[in-house]
Amino acid sequence: MPHTHYTTLISAANLHERMSAAPGSVLVFDCRFDLADPSAGETAYAAGHLPGARYLHLDRDLSGAKTGTNGRHPLPDRASLVATLASWGLNAGQQVVAYDAQGGSYAARLWWLLRWLGHDSVAVLDGGLQAWEAASLPLAKDVPAATQGTFKAGAPLQVTVDAAALVRNLTSHELTVVDARANDRYRGENETIDPVGGHIPGAKNRFFKDNLTDDGRFKSAHTLREEFTALLPGITPEHVVLQCGSGVTACHNALAMEIAGMHGAALYGGSWSEWVADPSRPVATGPNP
Secondary structure, three states: OOOOOOOEEEHHHHHHHHHOOOOEEEEEEEEEOOOOOOHHHHHHHHEEEOOOOOOOOOOOOOOOOOOOOOOOOOOOOOOHHHHHHOOOOOOOOOEEEOOOOOOOHHHHHHHHHHHHHHOOOHHHEEEEEHHHOOOOOOEOOOOOOOOOHHHOOOOOOOOOEEHHHHHHHHHHOEEEEEEEOOOHHHHOOOOOHHHHOOOOOEEEOHHHHEEEOOOOOEHHHHHHHHHHHHHHHOOOOHHHHEEEEOOOOHHHHHHHHHOOOOOOOOOEEEHHHOOOOOOOOOOEOOOOO
């Protein structure tokens, strides 16, 4: 019997069932991270993780080299990311599940990156580590041995735009930019991470945590569709660009839109941290336009 193909979310119960029934059919990655303490996720992984899970580090594995002008978490080199994933045993077409303990904000980055590499059999554990533990499911401390997989990149299933396109958009207004950061940072208040506060002129604000219910799971597809449609009235997803501080939590909005059945939004990977690295690019402050 063929296995169910998960492309957005998977529940803790379904993941546990899959791991028990066909352990080799699913590859689990722990993406826990803390921007304020970049070693915290790895430390938490060592203390206990989903059985068989491998650890991927946001800075080392899921981001590329920083130049000082390309943002805090530039997209990784495609070939390097393919090599990393294959070295952890990823095979072509294999089901991947990503999880974290931060509402999916880092797991969604891996979800987006795998789709960017042409791999659609990837889902985020809904509710993360907390949902797994709430279901009284076991954790392990052993690190699985690395085994070489057959994974190769295919045609991207996600599209990107660069800063130049968004500078042109300031006059053409063909694209609608959606900023995933917290409302106060979007407005230009309480900025502690980037040197300049504010947002890209014309951008709308959709804080990524608004995609979640109080228990840390994603809202229903119906609710997400209603909320994104209200934010983007009459705007097709192909004309939407998602960004945040550094291209990480923007992927959470990308996942939410995919769950909602709204396909085709682009990612501005450099995001705010790249935008403000060039002082010639304009900055806006204040509430939603």
